[in-house]
Amino acid sequence: MRQVEVAIEKLANGGAGFGRCDGKAFFVPFTAPGDVARVRITCEKKSYAEGELIELVSSSALRVKPPCPVFGICGGCNWQHVEYSSQIMEKTLIFADLLWRAARISPETVLPLLRAPEPYGYRSRVQLKVNYQGGKTRLGFYRPKSHQVVDIPGHCAITHKSINDTLESLRLLMEGCPDPGNISQIDIARGDDESISVIVNHAGASVAEVSEYLLQHREISDLIGSMFIRHKNSTTSIFGAEHLSYRISGNTLPGGSEKTLFFSKDAFSQINYQQNMQLIRVVSDFAALTGKEKVLDLYCGNGNFSIPLADKAAHVTGFEGYEPSIADARKNAEWNGVTNISFHCSDSAAAVKKLAAARETFDVVVLDPPRNGAAEVMHHIQALNADRIIYVSCDPATLARDLGILKKNGFQVINIQGVDMFPQTYHLESVTLLTKS
Structure with missing residues (x-):
């Protein structure tokens, strides 16, 4: 395959460096903004090409030495070669650009990404x-x-x-x-007790x-x-033992008490406990609870958001389709002495339809769907008459699709807070606050 020289301008969604050569867009993994790279073309289409880094003609000032000897060979990381502050900036720009292109969400609503206190050694x-x-x-x-x-x-x-x-x-x-x-x-x-x-x-x-x-x-x-x-x-x-556990410290939420949450062997848990605290804090800030609100938590898992939010809500109702996680959530509520909460095993889309048919209403709806998003929920959620919707997402593409549906149904995006749950990769977690237009 032929080789070309590409000046890398920025990082792209998917992790590759982006540049142009002869008017064509090039995507080259393991390059950094400011690199000039000699690239072997591995895939060429009419409007873009993909390439493999052969050598650096000149190196970016943003480059650092990766600590892992198999970085670039192993698929576990994308960006160990990029200085961490630059990762944060690039990830924020990629996220904002994707939301604008896919759903015309103003970049001004996207807040700077919350960086991880420990960009290495974080995966639990x-x-x-x-x-x-x-x-x-x-x-x-x-x-x-x-x-x-x-x-x-x-x-x-x-x-x-x-x-x-x-x-x-x-x-x-x-x-x-x-x-x-x-x-x-x-x-x-x-578990955070090292189990x-x-x-x-x-x-x-x-x-x-x-x-x-x-x-x-x-x-x-x-x-x-x-x-x-x-x-x-x-x-x-x-x-x-069947379960592991992690703590939510008392200072995660103002006025909150320390919680211990258990999760069973096959159940979901966030991979980064420190950043999970940030995620919970952002959800709580966006919810702005005063003690009078009814809160609905969809895809609630083991109660990661439900149980901390119950400290500030009148009542929290959680729905989760995976039975072991609902069992964990109920155990967690009992273990932590939380009584103003109820958990139900149900597919979240089916739950929303049933609640809407019964004319149930909520002040705040929180949802944390899997990577494929919550398109079906989006079409029925307005019937719950919530003042605030807080959407936690691990996939910007499905988030953009779902926010587009909510915008058409009368909601407006107020703020979107990214959280760097996965340093050294292009992945991120985000929390979006929407209110009625």
Whole structure:
């Protein structure tokens, strides 16, 4: 493939550097704004091209040395080569530009991204791919655009130390396993008390033999407090507790009390506990509760927002479609002595339709949907007559789509606060406040 020289102007959604050559847009991974790069073209279309960095003709002043020796090979990170303050600025600009292009949301509503206090060592949950060949186990992330596992060399720079400290033990455990070739993934999660839970994903027929082996080797690491085996969408305990937990400190919300929230082995939890505190604080600020409001929390999970908000609300109602998470939410309410709250197991779209049909109303609606968004909810949410809608999103594209629907249905975007939940990557979390037009 032919090579060209590209001056990189900025970072783009998806993580690549963006520049132009001969009037054509170029996207080049692992470049930085200010680089002049020699690029091998890997894909060329009429209006744009994608390329591979061959060498730097001149380096950007924004470049830093990545701490990870497999950065650029491993698909776990995009931006370790870019100074962190510049990551924050670029991520804010990318986010604002996407919202303007997709939904004509004014960039003035997008607040500067809230940076992470620790841009490395923050991940408290990872899903590591496993490849066993020649008696050796590779444990890591896929190479970009492939299913080749890149072995983590000692530790992962963005993962919490307590998880990293289990990796060598887990490699040894896999290499002695009766059926290592059928183990595809290991899920590792950490509670903020440093408890570690491991789920071994096994696809073979010898699940009973593998389970017995894991039980016999339960002491391979004193850091691992619980272990499970997942086989054909069923997760079975090998040893240890069913739940992990994290705390929401008392100073997260003014006048709030410290909370401890539990989540079960297969349930969702935010990967960055420090930034989760920021997320809760922003949601609370946008809700502006006075103690008189009825709050609806859709896709409520284990009560991550519901339970802190209950300190300032008259009543909170939560809906979640995953039964184990609703069980966690109810346990969390009881554990923390929160009584002005109720949780219901239901698909959120079905719940909104039912509430609307019953002419139920709420003062504030909070929703935190999965990556595919909440388009169906958007078409019915106006019937709940809420003064404020607070939309928590992990995907700017589906957020833009859903905000466009809400705008057509009589709501206006007041503020959008990004939170850098995933430093060294192009991903972000955001909280949007909407009110009635």
